[in-house]
Amino acid sequence: MICCAENQNLSRARGKSGNLSAQQTLPGFFFGDSRMVKWKKIIQYPNYSVSNLGCVKRSKTGRTLKLRDHKGYKMVALYFGNKTPKEVMVHRLILEAFVSACPKNKECNHKDGNKANNKLENLEWLTRSQNAKYSYDYLGREPLRGESHGKAKLTNSQVKEIRKLCGNSTFTQKAIARKYNVSRAAIGLIHQRQRWAHIT
Template identity: 40%
Template structure:
């Protein structure tokens, strides 16, 4: 396979979708490429028949043999956005956890996750509550994934609230 040649294969259990060796996903229903979104951990994913699927896993399942039935897919260059087939490999959980600069990844993950305050607003833009994390909101009945989808702009509101990772300044206009 040449580096510039994009190859396509049907996605198992989703016959109207194709994945390429370059990490693109095509929908025969829409007649075009699907929009890729990031999950809470930074991995690219697409929706196939209303189910989220990680792009790197779709590429690996379509293009990389897995005779030992290894459970995970590793990004060799540690870039979660590089879903090209030559950057992926099947591996064990232990191998994946210990791959590359584990200490750096751990520190970055802790820093980014610990600073994700979630701001909950009513539909008029009034601040209702500040959550320490989406996980905390999840423990109080607000689905974490839906909160993240709202924060990422995929949906406008969830359960009658607007959610954000940033505190918004509401400008009130007064009449003279």
């Protein structure tokens, strides 16, 4: 990742004196510039630091850790004492280090829609509904409906089956609800097309 390489080059450019002259400053990086790599200690894992550009390193050695991809998000394995390493989301580490602990009922939003872009300027805390609205309003994404929604209890094909069963006088809505492990009210709303209306 760029911040890792930039940081290593920056350290070499400082040399033994520990100072960096104006002539030695890396292209695009200036002291006082918000794009300069900045590191902060991770409170929950004090042996590690996280940068505003999305990297994680061991504080003592300065070695940058390898990140793993998980469904588009960047993960990193961190140790606390002698315990088994725990994989954590890099975007969460950055927001907690540079902004605040995660507020109640909030989650991380990647402003540009790129889950792998963990630059601090691209991250913010939002509620789930705000996050969804942001993706519709600013990223042009369609709302998740039906089985595509993460909390859906039924599949599209099951909804079609339910509608057929509701049209058969042999089955009560209570029996159908028990069969699909949902409430009777949910079956009624599906039958009346007040829920899952997009499924024909």
